[in-house]
Amino acid sequence: MSQPIIRLARADEYDEVARIWMESWASTGLEDASDALLAKLRARVPMEVEKGWSLYVADDNGKLAAMLALHLPDRYLDQLFVAPEYQGNSIGRQLLAFTRKHLPDEIWLRCVRENEKAWHWYEREGFVFEKEEVEPAIGRFMKYYRWRND
Structure with a gap:
């Protein structure tokens, strides 16, 4: 391919x-x-x-x-x-x-907590977990990640 x-x-x-x-x-x-x-x-x-x-x-x-x-x-x-x-x-x-x-320089993102495959992938790609909170609009816990080019 x-x-x-x-x-x-x-x-x-x-x-x-x-x-x-x-x-x-x-x-x-x-x-x-x-x-x-x-x-x-x-x-x-x-x-x-x-x-x-x-x-x-x-x-x-x-x-x-x-x-x-x-x-x-x-x-x-x-x-x-x-x-x-x-x-x-x-x-x-x-x-x-x-x-x-x-x-x-910097990227941030959110991932649904239950989407383990995605957030594990982002962690392997250098993103750092910052916090977790519920997203009222969808009623799911979201994990927040950030990558910085340090």
Whole structure:
């Protein structure tokens, strides 16, 4: 498999971005894929872009392999989701390297506490746990992490 190209997402790809987001989230086992979840994510993508997301995709010769959403002014990595069929192929690591190029000094992120695979991965990638608190909007405990280029 060739390395996907990371590029800005186009508005006509937002539905596919939402599908990748849902399928990757469902692959954690924390929520089932559903029409309702897909509809919620499809509505959220353009809203978040309007609110300041820099939305990127990993493009594998015309097929989207992953999505990455950054809030660059806040140094915030908001979403990083790899399509299940692409997981384990270092695309997450490629997206994280891309993020570090755009945010070379500091990055912070939040991870659902039950998504152990994700937060263990971030720890292996040099992120340091800072705190854990409940996110009222979703009713889940979130773990906060920060990476600094010290």
